Amino acid sequence: MVLSMRTTDLLTVSDVAKRSGFAPSALRFYEREGLLSATRTSGGQRRYHRSVLRQLAFIRAARNVGLSLDEVAAALAALPDGRTPTRADWARLSRGWRGRLDEQIAALTRLRDGLDSCIGCGCLSLKTCAFSNPNDIAAAAGPGAAYLPRPLRSSARIS
Amino acid sequence: MVLSMRTTDLLTVSDVAKRSGFAPSALRFYEREGLLSATRTSGGQRRYHRSVLRQLAFIRAARNVGLSLDEVAAALAALPDGRTPTRADWARLSRGWRGRLDEQIAALTRLRDGLDSCIGCGCLSLKTCAFSNPNDIAAAAGPGAAYLPRPLRSSARIS
C-alpha cells in the first residue's frame, strides 16, 4: 500500500509564478490585497495550493475583460461560502462580463464609425464633430477624471 | 471703415477650459508638455488663440482612440512646418487611428468569443482556456507590464 501523502504537493512562489505567468511580486501583492492566500512553512515561506492557479486564471480573465482588482476582489468576496470559483460561479460571472465586453466593443465601434464619417472632413468641431466630442459616454467618470472612453478606463462606473 | 482690430480676440484660460471641456490645470499641464502654446499678457497671464480649440479637439480625439499624450505629442511634432493640424493632416492621422481601433475591436471580439465558448465550461485552464490565457497579444508589453489586453493599455507597442 504505497499511498504517499505527497505533502510536497504544495507550490512555491516561483512554481506559481512560472505556471501562472504572474510575477512573484504580483503574487505577494495580490495576497496583501486579499485576492489570494497561502499557507506558510515553519520558516515563513509561502506554499500555495494548486487551486491558486485557477484563482489566478480567474483574475487574469477578469483583468482581460477590464475589471479592476477591486472589482475582482468584490467578485471573489461575493462568492457564496468557499473561495475558489466553481464552474457555476464562473458561468454566472462571465455572463456578466460578456455584457461588459459588448459595451466596450460597441463604444469602440461608434468611435470608429465616427472616425469614418470624419475622415477628410477635418472639422474637429468641439460642438459638432462626433469624434472629438465627449458625446455619449461622457457623463460618468469620477472627479478628476478626463472626459471619457479610453475604452479601457476599467474604473468607469457605467453603473 | 470700422475695421476693429479685435485684439480681444484672445482667450483666457477659463474661456478655453469652458469651451474645450478640459480643466485649466490640464491646459497648463499640456503647455508644460509642449502640446499647447499660448502668448502672455504683460502681466504673465496666458492668452490663447482660437486655434487651440482645434488642437484640443485633436488631442481629445486622439486620446479617445487610445493614444497616450506622448504619442499625441509625437504626432503633432511630426507635422510638416506649422502647428495646428490641417484637414489633410487630420485625414492622414485619423486613417492610421482607424487601424488602431480596428485592432482594439478585434482583440475585444476575440476575447468575447473566447468567453462565449468558455461559459459553462469553467475550465479556466492556464494551458488551454482561450480566455485566461495570455494568448495572442501577449508578446509586447514593456518591462514591468502585466500580460495584456486591458484593451486600452494605450501604451502597448503593437509596433
Place this chain on the structure above:
DNA sequence: GTCGTAGTTGAAGTTAACTTCAAGTCAAGT
C-alpha cells in the same frame, strides 16, 4: 484707487497595479 475674481508658479499629491530595493532568512543538495 479698490476690490473681488481670475490667473500664476512650483511642489507635492493622486490612483492603479505593481516593481524594485535592501537587508536578512530559509531550504535543500552535496
Place this chain on the structure above:
DNA sequence: ACTTGACTTGAAGTTAACTTCAACTACGAC
C-alpha cells in the same frame, strides 16, 4: 556543515495624466 539559490519584509519607486495646494499677482469693473 556548507553553500547557493530561493524567499521574506517593509518601504519606496514607477508611470500616466492630471489635480491640489499654498502663496502670491494681475485684470478690469466701478
